[in-house]
Amino acid sequence: MNAPLLSVSRRTRSTPFSGRVEAAGVRAYTVYNHMLLPTTFRGVEEDYLHLRRAVQVWDVSCERQVELVGPDAARLAQLLTVRDLRSLTIGRCAYAPIVDDDGLLINDPIALRLAEDRYWFSIADSDVALWAAGNARGLGLNVSVREPDVWPLAIQGPEAEDVAALVFGDVVRTIKFFRFAELSFHGHSLIVARTGWSAQGGFEIYVDDAEVGAALLDEIMIAGAPFDIGPGCPNQIERIEAGLLSYGNDITRADTALEAGLGNYCSLDAPIEAIGIDALRRERTAGITKRVCGLLIDGERVPAQRDPWMVSAGSGSVGIVTSAIWSPRLLTNVALAMVNVEHLTIGTELVVTAPDGDRSAHVTNVPFDGAVQR
Amino acid sequence: MNAPLLSVSRRTRSTPFSGRVEAAGVRAYTVYNHMLLPTTFRGVEEDYLHLRRAVQVWDVSCERQVELVGPDAARLAQLLTVRDLRSLTIGRCAYAPIVDDDGLLINDPIALRLAEDRYWFSIADSDVALWAAGNARGLGLNVSVREPDVWPLAIQGPEAEDVAALVFGDVVRTIKFFRFAELSFHGHSLIVARTGWSAQGGFEIYVDDAEVGAALLDEIMIAGAPFDIGPGCPNQIERIEAGLLSYGNDITRADTALEAGLGNYCSLDAPIEAIGIDALRRERTAGITKRVCGLLIDGERVPAQRDPWMVSAGSGSVGIVTSAIWSPRLLTNVALAMVNVEHLTIGTELVVTAPDGDRSAHVTNVPFDGAVQR
Numbered sequence: 001m002n003a004p005l006l007s008v009s010r011r012t013r014s015t016p017f018s019g020r021v022e023a024a025g026v027r028a029y030t031v032y033n034h035m036l037l038p039t040t041f042r043g044v045e046e047d048y049l050h051l052r053r054a055v056q057v058w059d060v061s062c063e064r065q066v067e068l069v070g071p072d073a074a075r076l077a078q079l080l081t082v083r084d085l086r087s088l089t090i091g092r093c094a095y096a097p098i099v100d101d102d103g104l105l106i107n108d109p110i111a112l113r114l115a116e117d118r119y120w121f122s123i124a125d126s127d128v129a130l131w132a133a134g135n136a137r138g139l140g141l142n143v144s145v146r147e148p149d150v151w152p153l154a155i156q157g158p159e160a161e162d163v164a165a166l167v168f169g170d171v172v173r174t175i176k177f178f179r180f181a182e183l184s185f186h187g188h189s190l191i192v193a194r195t196g197w198s199a200q201g202g203f204e205i206y207v208d209d210a211e212v213g214a215a216l217l218d219e220i221m222i223a224g225a226p227f228d229i230g231p232g233c234p235n236q237i238e239r240i241e242a243g244l245l246s247y248g249n250d251i252t253r254a255d256t257a258l259e260a261g262l263g264n265y266c267s268l269d270a271p272i273e274a275i276g277i278d279a280l281r282r283e284r285t286a287g288i289t290k291r292v293c294g295l296l297i298d299g300e301r302v303p304a305q306r307d308p309w310m311v312s313a314g315s316g317s318v319g320i321v322t323s324a325i326w327s328p329r330l331l332t333n334v335a336l337a338m339v340n341v342e343h344l345t346i347g348t349e350l351v352v353t354a355p356d357g358d359r360s361a362h363v364t365n366v367p368f369d370g371a372v373q374r
Numbered sequence: 375m376n377a378p379l380l381s382v383s384r385r386t387r388s389t390p391f392s393g394r395v396e397a398a399g400v401r402a403y404t405v406y407n408h409m410l411l412p413t414t415f416r417g418v419e420e421d422y423l424h425l426r427r428a429v430q431v432w433d434v435s436c437e438r439q440v441e442l443v444g445p446d447a448a449r450l451a452q453l454l455t456v457r458d459l460r461s462l463t464i465g466r467c468a469y470a471p472i473v474d475d476d477g478l479l480i481n482d483p484i485a486l487r488l489a490e491d492r493y494w495f496s497i498a499d500s501d502v503a504l505w506a507a508g509n510a511r512g513l514g515l516n517v518s519v520r521e522p523d524v525w526p527l528a529i530q531g532p533e534a535e536d537v538a539a540l541v542f543g544d545v546v547r548t549i550k551f552f553r554f555a556e557l558s559f560h561g562h563s564l565i566v567a568r569t570g571w572s573a574q575g576g577f578e579i580y581v582d583d584a585e586v587g588a589a590l591l592d593e594i595m596i597a598g599a600p601f602d603i604g605p606g607c608p609n610q611i612e613r614i615e616a617g618l619l620s621y622g623n624d625i626t627r628a629d630t631a632l633e634a635g636l637g638n639y640c641s642l643d644a645p646i647e648a649i650g651i652d653a654l655r656r657e658r659t660a661g662i663t664k665r666v667c668g669l670l671i672d673g674e675r676v677p678a679q680r681d682p683w684m685v686s687a688g689s690g691s692v693g694i695v696t697s698a699i700w701s702p703r704l705l706t707n708v709a710l711a712m713v714n715v716e717h718l719t720i721g722t723e724l725v726v727t728a729p730d731g732d733r734s735a736h737v738t739n740v741p742f743d744g745a746v747q748r
Contacts (some may be wrong), residue, residue, distance in 0.1 A: 005402035006380035007413040008680040010696060011499060011622030012404060028379035030386060031405035034499065034622060039381040101511065106504065125385060125408065127501035130480065134505045137475065137649070138512015147627075248385030248408060253521075275511070306382040322384060 003028055003304075012036055015061035015151050016210035017217055024231035032062035032125045038233040045328050048237040051200055052329075055159035056232025057220050060197070060204070061151035065120040066109070066129045072141035075273075077119045080132055081111060082257060082274045084267030088113045093178040093193055095265050096121065098128060099276035103256040103283055106131055108247050110195060112180060120206075122152065124247035135275070151207045153217060159227040160202030166223035167216070168192060172203065185219075188212045197234045199242035199367065237325050240334050243294065243366030250292060250322040250336045258283050259338070261292040290319060290340050294366035297333035297352050299359045301326035310353040311337055311361070318343050321352055327368070334368050335361070377402055377678075386410055389435035389525050390584035391591055398605035406436035406499045412607040419702050422611040425574055426703075429533035430606025431594050434571070434578070435525035440483070440495040440503045446515040449647075451493045454506055455485060456631060456648045458641030462487045467552040467567055469639050470495065472502060473650035477630040477657055480505055482621050484569060486554060494580075496526065498621035509649070525581045527591060533601040534576030540597035541590070542566060546577065559593075562586045571608045573616035573741065611699050614708050617668065617740030624666060624696040624710045632657050633712070635666040664693060664714050668740035671707035671726050673733045675700035684727040685711055685735070692717050695726050701742070708742050709735070 006029055008014070013035040015021075027040040038059060041047055050056065068076050078085050081096035088094050088111060096111040098121075107128045109121040121128055133145040155164050164172045168183045172192060175181050180193035191206040207213035221229060245251050251260040258266065258280055267274075268281050295311070308320035319339030327334045335352070343350060348363040380403055382388070387409040389395075401414040412433060415421055424430065442450050452459050455470035462468050462485060470485040472495075481502045483495040495502055507519040529538050538546045542557045546566060549555050554567035565580040581587035595603060619625050625634040632640065632654055641648075642655050669685070682694035693713035701708045709726070717724060722737040 003379040003381060004396075004400065005377040005414075007377060007402045007404045009404065009620075009623055010680070010682055011406075011620065014681055022378075026378065028381045030381045030383065032385075040379075100507065127504055130501055130505035131508045133474065134508020134510075135512045136508075138509045138514075140512075246383075246385065249383055306384070307388055308384055 006031070008036065015059055016207070016213045017059040017061065017151070017153065020214070020217055021059050021231065026231070033064045033123065035062040035064070037062040041231045041233065044236055044325070047232055048235045049328065050228075050230055051157050051198065051232055051235050051238055053158070054228040054230065055155060055157035055163050055202075055224055056230055057217060057224070058154040058156060058233050060154050060234070063122050063152045064147055065122055065150045065206070066132055067146050067148050068119045068132065068143050070117055070143040072136070072143040073117045073119055076132065076136055076141055076143050077111065078272055079135065079275055080121070082266045082268070082277045082280060083111070084270035084272055085111060086270070086272070090115060091179055091181065093180060093195055097257045097260070097262050097265055098131070099257050099280065101276055101279060103258070103276045103279035104253055105247065105251055105255055105257055105260060106253065108245065108251065108260075108262070112191070112193065114191070126247070148208065151210070151213055153205045153207055153213060153220075154196045154202060155205070155220060156196045156198045156202035156232065157200045159224070159229070160200070163220060163224040163227055163229060164192070164203050167219055175203070185212065185216055190216075197244055198238050199244070200238065236323070237327055237334075240323050240325055240336055241327060241330070241368040243336070243368070245292065245336065246323065250338070255338065256280065256283055256288070258288050259290050259292070288341060290338050291344060293337055293339050293344050294364040294368060295321060295324075295335040295337045295350070295352065295361045296364050297321070297324060297335050297354075297359050297361040299333070302333045303355050309355075311339055312351045312353065313343050318350065330368060336366070339363070380405070382410070389433055390581070390587045391433040391435065391525070391527065394588070394591055395433050395605065400605070407438045407497065409436040409438070411436040413610075415605045415607065418610055418699070421606055422609045422702065424604055425531050425572060425606055425609050425612055427532070428602040428604065429529060429531035429537050429576075429598055430604055431591060431598070432528035432530060432607050433525075434528050434608070437496050437526045438521055439524045439580070440497055440506055441520050441522050442493045442506065442517055444491055444517040446510070446517040447491045447493055450506065450510050450515055450517050451485065452646055453509065453649055454495070456640045456642070456651045456654060457485070458644035458646055459485065460644070460646070464489060465553055465555065467554060467569055471631045471634070471636050471639055472505070473631050473654065475650055475653060477632070477650045477653035478627055479621065479625055479629055479631055479634060480627065482619065482625070482634075482636070486565070486567065488565070500621070522582065525584070525587055526578045527581055527587060527594075528570045528576060528578045529594060530570045530572045530576035530606065531574045533598070533603075534574070537594060537598040537601055537603060538566070538577050541593055549577070559586065559590055564590075571618055572612055573618070574612070610697070611701055611708075614697050614699055614710055615701060615704070615742040617710070617742070619666065619710065620697065624712070629712065630654065630657055630662070632662050633664050633666070662715060664712050665718060667711055667713050667718050668738040668742060669695060669698075669709040669711045669724070669726065669735045670738050671695070671698060671709050671728075671733050671735040673707070676707045676728050677730055683729075685713055686725045686727065687717050692724065704742060710740070713737070
């Protein structure tokens with residue numbers, strides 16, 4: 001039973017785009033931040049090939065915004081993430097891991113600075129607003145924390161810029177990676193960021209008005225027609241190849257930011273006050289015992305995965321495969337795994353226990369593109 | 375598209391019982407607290423009739439526990455809920471609404487006191503652990519907050535006590551409503567509470583060991599065979615008839631505890647320190663403007679619902695239907711709604727705009743059993 005039915009209700013929130021998503025033939029959803037997130041349209045492999053070739057529009061409304069506004073917004077934003085936000089000026093985005101006092105991951109959002117005293121954290125699948133508000137309340141900070149109704153729509157794929165330029169004008173071409181601009185769409189101002197959960201390039205548009213969003217989606221589809229635009233969603237093959245980690249799948253509440261391989265986004269040498277930064281500094285000194293890595297898994301296509309698979313090395317378990325799938329382009333199974341550090345040398349041979357039996361596997365670099373010539 | 379497919383992954387956590395649930399023929403799931411929750415086995419109506427007649431075992435692992443342990447556990451527990459916990463002695467359970475400083479609902483868990491300095495909040499669908507830990511951290515409280523792996527299994531239905539007695543001995547018969555005992559199962563101590571999300575009576579067993587849980591489920595099924603035990607899950611018809619509110623469906627982050635009709639569980643006159651209690655005291659004085667109520671909706675069976683339906687009274691919108699379904703026993707549509715207080719007199723006629731058209735409806739009391747003789 002790889003895909004049972006999903007009972008949809010008010011609690012598994014629909015989005016302003018759900019009607020169009022269903023008219024476009026969505027086959028399956030997951031639930032993310034208490035909200036519907038499409039997972040397949042024409043099939044994961046067909047969606048993958050199309051995403052790499054053309055352009056897609058994604059309903060990623062489930063990337064909810066946690067908004068901090070007020071005199072203490074900057075202080076709270078920095079407390080919440082171990083990423084140094086001092087260089088996060090207005091118009092910039094930053095991948096900003098949130099950890100607890102033990103360095104364990106609570107979320108891995110993108111932070112946006114909208115104004116001197118106004119931030120958004122565009123979150124992965126956990127109720128960051130409760131963590132932020134609880135800390136703010138306990139510390140008596142002068143900041144408002146809320147989760148406004150903002151439904152991001154992504155345009156992703158090699159043709160994304162041309163499509164976005166037809167909708168917003170050539171000004172979108174000037175938006176740099178991980179920057180955003182406020183652009184006008186039929187007189188309504190929208191935040192447009194050059195971000196997105198793929199390695200194919202594109203934009204995320206933060207829709208804060210349902211009717212405007214519906215009109216925007218229609219216009220994107222019309223503008224994209226010459227580019228073979230199609231409906232899409234974060235793609236499991238593409239994102240594993242790109243090494244994009246999924247919170248809840250590859251990294252969890254039981255992993256530290258360093259174990260998640262997010263050291264580059266943890267400003268451990270910065271003189272900042274951030275929850276959990278001391279724990280990560282201690283962990284850096286002591287050394288981590290496990291870390292996210294890439295695996296190439298031998299054999300025919302792996303079966304659909306719903307739980308982690310054991311990784312072993314002769315003597316016993318040395319980790320878990322957290323996400324694995326067949327790559328129709330690389331013609332091998334690609335996977336993300338959490339493996340003990342003694343076994344992380346590139347090329348190390350390991351054994352993966354999939355539901356259909358044991359397979360040999362090799363540790364590799366992510367992203368995967370260059371790794372298949374092992 | 376009432377029931378699309380659900381993509382299952384590590385993030386939509388399976389439970390120790392998922393294999394057995396699927397072998398038993400689960401038809402659909404929802405995702406609740408990032409975890410699979412079955413919604414249908416033989417069909418909602420057949421499940422309903424069976425639940426009222428016999429006995430069912432439910433995988434309600436998604437009722438996660440937020441555990442508070444330490445010198446400040448009692449203080450934090452009371453801060454978190456507007457229910458007076460001073461009478462919550464060891465062995466007792468209490469329905470304990472959690473609100474923010476504006477009185478708006480964050481969750482409506484059941485609190486259990488396990489020891490002088492140890493509490494569980496058995497939660498509805500939001501990450502209460504983050505709210506609890508954030509407040510504790512900000513206030514500098516000496517308390518540990520965590521979400522242990524405990525997977526509740528419920529036995530519900532008129533024959534539940536006889537089945538539980540065969541598994542745990544006649545001692546279970548002495549457990550009073552909303553009390554729990556620690557009982558031995560094959561030498562393993564388990565918390566067994568006389569609680570559950572139905573009005574049919576029964577128990578919830580807090581399984582803290584996956585292997586023990588699997589053995590327990592098997593033993594319950596064997597003990598229950600003479601009672602026609604079957605697999606089940608919280609049932610949409612039964613719980614609406616009983617007036618059991620679903621957080622995220624009937625009551626949300628946008629409703630206060632008083633608007634949710636939970637005044638009886640808000641100890642507004644108690645001399646306690648609780649987040650949001652002052653806001654609720656003010657609201658009690660000022661009066662609420664909307665409240666949860668029951669509706670009987672005329673006509674044939676209503677279609678499956680995925681979003682709220684508008685409720686109107688001549689001049690315009692006066693509320694929303696949050697959960698509606700056909701009752702095969704009462705032979706009418708029963709619904710829970712959030713309606714402006716001017717329209718809450720029992721018998722008031724309103725109009726419900728369902729996807730298939732407008733229908734007349736009448737305000738009624740919940741639970742529904744006595745209300746159909748209007």
